[in-house]
Amino acid sequence: MVGRQRLAVLATCNLDQWAMDFEGNLRRITRSIAEARRRGATYRVGPELEIPGYGCEDHFNEHDTVEHSWECIAELLRGGHTDGIVCDVGMPVMHRGVRYNCRVFLLNRRVLLIRPKLHLANDGNYRETRYFATWKRRRQWEEHTLPADVAAVTGQASCPFGDAVLAFRDTVLAAETCEELFTPQAPHIDLALAGVEIISNGSGSHHQLRKLNQRLDLMLNATAKSGGVYLYANQQGCDGGRLYFDGCACALVNGKLVAQGSQFSMKEVEVVTVTVDLDEVASYRGAVASLQEQASSAEPFPLIHVDFNLCCPPDAFCLPTPAREPFYHAPEEEIGRGPACWLWDYLRRSGASGFLLPLSGGADSSSVAAIVGCMCQMVCEAVAAGDEDVLADAVRVGQYGEGERPTDAAELANRLLCSVYMGTENSSQETQDRAAALAKQVGFHHLNVKIDSVVASMTSLFALITGRTPRFRVHGGSPAENLALQNIQARLRMVLAFLLAQLMPWVRGRSGFLLVLGSANVDEGLRGYLTKYDCSSADINPIGGISKADLRRFLRWCAVHLGYPALAEVEAAPPTAELEPLAANGAVAQTDEQDMGMTYEELGVYGRLRKISRCGPLSMFRALLGQWRDRYAPGEVAEKVKHFFKYYAINRHKATTLTPAYHAESYSPDDNRFDHRQFLYNFRWPWQFRAIDRLAAQAEAALQKPAGAAAVQLQRQHEAAAAGTRDAALHT
Structure with a gap:
């Protein structure tokens, strides 16, 4: 009808998919489609690779994964789930012997188009080129032969495959996938210039502290420059690995956010729908002269014509969804909610009946305790809100009786977490009291254990053997003796923790087993400031990717916002391992920063320069000459950098045994997935350290001159290094 307003109801979603769980993944997909249809949507987009789950990794190399994905497509078509609604789903597809990461468009029991990914994510946590190829024939498509069971449902022998767009009766729609949003020459620019009005992005983007701002900024800027509707779908939850996919499905129109889903949620299925005015898109684009000029010369995309209306019928009354401001969680809340959701997914899917936490009363283990407390609060909130999925899991994992349900977070915490303080004669009364106070406030089942007899037995056995x-050092022992006596305490705590994890459910008259939680932060992993196979060796670690500085801010936030005031006292105490004898007055004689020879603040700086700015020893020294010029002399900076790299190299082997940890920080030293550096080094770094010493000597000499070309040159070097560091921080 000429002159009628073009309003369309569109749906995007967050799905809590699980790698290789085809049955569960298909169930969640069909639920999202049903909810989108119930709300009147004519188009639904889901996350990247949602059918097998994004995190299949080397399972993508197995043909079974592709075969089972097509079986799920056949079920969607056969079950009528695509009747009257365009369904855009993600899966791997083999085309002419090549495996592609694809979007598959379905409508009315037919396959409209298979659109392969043009740009793959292949850095940081991502290895997509290990499994997939990119589609290199831009603006071209060809026929793809459909599997027999799909063809039997659709009546199609083949369907279009390639870089094409869908032309409906009333609008044009196209897709890009995850990484393509981040690329410099992003597909959405050419699509918009070619007249595509609706662009979707099925994504598999993991949570990282302060990352959501970047994602939303890219989408806001994309639609502000080129106009159009942008729909973003994402996976949400732990799909079997170290990453937590943080959802935040959203919709944007002409540079404004109109809908935003949750970033951290325990919902398995969350659908976000919007009503958009496509005439506003045309008007917005027509008002920008430069956009008109570029669009008039843009190369067209091949069109796949679809005899279907995306817009509402003429007699339907619809109003466009109004714009709103983006919502961002504070980083402290991200630390609480992200790892809490990751722990919940791991707990409910692993078959475990709870967690066991060695609780020392220090900042790290107390942070883990607070995250578990946050998890229990979120579970109870979801149950109170009527989430039947969360209720069923909570009743099963918490082993509630018939008719019982969790209503109180502290009571749920008592069921799900056993904490244990494993003290020795080297432990202070203060840490013991802090651990007990925190356990009481959160609600844990808490044990207070003295392990001196076990330590004495081990040292007696050693004496018997040798x-x-x-x-200890304070008693006249050598450094080797002192370190060995510290390490045996830490390792015995690990042995006892796993024994308790296996048997505490039995002791309490319950079934199952407990997962042991680790509590080494990312800075300690980087420096290697932990005992190999001590109580940081656990099943999973929710803070292994979080810095000490962020954890301390998190503790202050928790004391107020989660209702655990004991954490304020924990945060104020100096970090200490309490593995050496106490002072005569009972005070702690050992602190972590003294032991490490560097502060946690400095560790964070080293980590970002090493990983994010890709600095070796010499380039790190150059950067810090500028960054720390008002704090330390060049010689002091040189010694600090050499000290860090010496112990980084000596302890790098410990990274091979780090507990699988929640990824939250881009300088994580995780050897298994993220940080592919060797673990055997020449810790003397002779060539690199000589270069540092030469440059430090030049800097010291230049600084001793009151004026002159050398001093001016050094000042310029400082300013350039400082600018480079600032640029790296802004990029991060």
Whole structure:
């Protein structure tokens, strides 16, 4: 009808998919389609690779994964789920012997188009080129032969495959996938110039502290420059690995956000619908002269014509969804909610009946305790809101009786977490009291255990074997003796933790087993400031990717916002391992920063320069000359950099045994997935350290001159290094 307003109801979603769980993934997909249809949507887009789950990794190399994905497509078509609604789903597809990461468009029991990904994510946590190829024939498509069971449902022998767009009766729609949003020459620019009005993005984007701002900024800027509707779908939850996919499905129109889903949620299926005015898109684009000029010369995309209206019928009353401001969680809340959701997914899918936490009363283990407390609060909130999925999981994992349900977070915490303080004669009363106070406030089942007899048994056994008795440094022992006596305490705590994890459910009259939680932060993993196979060796670690500085801010936030005031006292205490004898007055004689020879603040700087700015020893020294010029002399900076790299190299082997941890920080030293550096180094770094010493000597000499070309040149070097560091921080 000429002159009628073009309003369309569109749907995007967050789905809590699980790698290789085809049955569960298909169930969640069909639920999202049903909800989108119930709300009147004519188009629904889902996350990247949603059918098998994004995190299949080397399972993508198995043909079974592709075959089972097509079986799920056949079920969607056969079950009538695509009747009257365009369904855009993500899956791997083999085309002419090549595997592609694809979007598959379905409507009325037919396959409209298979659109392969043009740009793959292949850095950081992503290895897509290990499994997929990119589609290199831009603006071209060809026929793809459909599997027999799909062809039997659709009546099609083949369908279009390639870089094309869908031309409906009333609008044009196209897709890009995850990484393509981030690329410099993003597909959405050419699509918009070619007249595409609706662009969708099925994504698999993981949570990282402060990352959501970047994602939303890219989408806001894309639609502000080129106009149009942008729909973003994402996976949400832990799909079997270290990453937590943080959802935040959203819709944007002409540079404004109109809908935003949750970033952290325990919902398995969350659908976001919007009503958009496509005439506003045409008007917005027509008002920008430069856009008109570029669009008039843009190369067209091949069109796949679809005899279907995306817009509402003429007699339907619809109003466009109004714009709104983006919502961002504070980083402290991200630390609480992201790892809490990751822990919940891991707990409910692993078959475990709870967690066991060695709780020392220090900042790290107390942060883990607070995250578990946050998890229990979120579960109870979801149950109170009527989420039947969360209720069923909570009743099963918490082993509630018939008719019982979790209503109180502290009571749920008592069921799901057992904490244990494993003290020795080297432990202070203060840490013991802090651990007990925190456990009481959160609600844990708490144990207070003295392990001196076990430690004494081990040292007696050593003396029996060797005829020698090791002593602490304060008692005249050597550094080797001192370190060995510290490490045996830490390792015995790990042994006891796993014993308790296996048997505490039995002790309490329950079934199952507990997962042991680790509590080494990302800075300690980077420096190697942990004992190999000590109580940081656990099943999973929710803070292994979070810095000490962020954790301390998190503790202050938790004390107020989660209702755990004991955490304020924990945060104020100096970090200490309490593995050496106490002072005569009972005070702690050992602190972590003294042991490490560097502060946690400095560790964070080293980590970002090493990983994010890709600095070796010499380039790190150059950067810090500028960054720390008002704090340390060049010689001091040189010694600090050499000290860090010495112990980084000595302890790098410990990264191979780090507990699988929630990824939250881009300088994580995780050897298994993220940080592919060797673990055997020449810790003396002779060539690199000589270069540092030469440059430090030049800097010291230049700084001793009151004026002159050398001083001016050094000042310029400082300013350039400082600018480079600022640029790197802004890029991050």
